[in-house]
Amino acid sequence: MGWMVRIRKRFGFLFKWIFKKDKMRIGIYGPPNAGKTTLANRILRDWTGDIMGSASDVPHETRRARLREGVKIEVDGRSLTIDIVDTPGLATKIDFQEFLKFGMDEEEAKRRAKEATEGVIEAIKWLDDLDGVLLVMDSAEDPFTQINVTIVGNIEARGLPLLIAANKIDLPNASPARIKSAFPQHPVVPISALKGLNIDNLYKLLAEKFG
Amino acid sequence: MEGVQLNLISKDRLDKMPTMEKLRMILDEVKAGKIVVLESGLSPEEEAKLIEMTMLEIDHENFVGIEVESYPQKVVKSFFKKFFSKKEGRLTLIGPANRLKTLEKHEDQIRALVQFS
Numbered sequence: 001m002g003w004m005v006r007i008r009k010r011f012g013f014l015f016k017w018i019f020k021k022d023k024m025r026i027g028i029y030g031p032p033n034a035g036k037t038t039l040a041n042r043i044l045r046d047w048t049g050d051i052m053g054s055a056s057d058v059p060h061e062t063r064r065a066r067l068r069e070g071v072k073i074e075v076d077g078r079s080l081t082i083d084i085v086d087t088p089g090l091a092t093k094i095d096f097q098e099f100l101k102f103g104m105d106e107e108e109a110k111r112r113a114k115e116a117t118e119g120v121i122e123a124i125k126w127l128d129d130l131d132g133v134l135l136v137m138d139s140a141e142d143p144f145t146q147i148n149v150t151i152v153g154n155i156e157a158r159g160l161p162l163l164i165a166a167n168k169i170d171l172p173n174a175s176p177a178r179i180k181s182a183f184p185q186h187p188v189v190p191i192s193a194l195k196g197l198n199i200d201n202l203y204k205l206l207a208e209k210f211g
Numbered sequence: 212m213e214g215v216q217l218n219l220i221s222k223d224r225l226d227k228m229p230t231m232e233k234l235r236m237i238l239d240e241v242k243a244g245k246i247v248v249l250e251s252g253l254s255p256e257e258e259a260k261l262i263e264m265t266m267l268e269i270d271h272e273n274f275v276g277i278e279v280e281s282y283p284q285k286v287v288k289s290f291f292k293k294f295f296s297k298k299e300g301r302l303t304l305i306g307p308a309n310r311l312k313t314l315e316k317h318e319d320q321i322r323a324l325v326q327f328s
Contacts, residue, residue, distance in 0.1 A: 093308035114271065
């Protein structure tokens with residue numbers, strides 16, 4: 001029985017390809033503070049003139065998944081319509097004490113921590129309802145974190161197409177090459193969602209990968 | 212003698228355990244302050260489930276989460292193996308987030324620090 005489930009999972013992408021939907025539902029994933037919402041805002045601002053939500057330096061700013069449907073992207077004569085799901089940052093630990101450093105009182109910090117735990121669960125559940133994933137990593141940080149390894153493993157296990165955005169290349173210690181060498185089996189596009197660097201290349205790859 | 216208890220679980224024992232029993236055992240041990248070492252690790256789906264269960268049990272006082280240390284899965288180049296072989300997890304170490312800290316992590320080497328209480 002186990003091998004049948006495995007085959008179904010591994011070949012799921014073939015069924016998805018044959019019975020392709022009019023629009024793909026793409027989840028933006030990553031650890032906290034990788035720049036997921038900043039990237040979602042960049043994409044929406046470029047193609048709809050709107051934004052997804054507020055971004056900040058405080059971890060777990062996004063604690064509920066946000067869905068924006070029907071975003072039309074046009075690149076080199078190709079058109080791609082996607083639903084974008086901006087997910088809360090994934091983590092294996094959430095300590096309210098971390099939020100105290102950002103000037104919150106204990107009650108507020110605990111409430112934020114509780115909402116963040118719920119957000120992580122919601123982000124994991126969304127994985128079952130997606131057609132592809134845009135994984136955002138911070139180029140200035142070590143890519144070999146357990147969260148990155150777990151996300152990539154789960155996307156591969158579900159047979160979902162994956163594009164890695166090596167974000168924050170505007171930072172002096174950024175190294176997208178480190179991300180490329182850590183995950184050589186997946187396409188990596190270096191970008192700065194905040195400054196808009198190399199975003200056109202991201203759209204081109206999005207159209208190729210998910211179009 | 213004071214110290215941190217390490218529980219080393221063999222691949223044979225892990226293979227015999229259903230997912231939920233395995234994850235419950237890990238979480239109970241970790242919440243009791245122990246470090247669990249799994250010879251064959253967890254599958255990506257089991258890791259995701261473990262994170263979900265951890266989030267449900269964080270109480271913001273005594274238990275703030277887990278630290279997991281494992282190597283990335285090896286890239287399978289053979290077409291046949293890619294689609295028909297079962298993905299095996301690699302050696303994995305799991306502990307309470309307030310006692311276990313990653314120092315450095317590479318593709319084939321992990322350095323971690325275990326703190327006494």
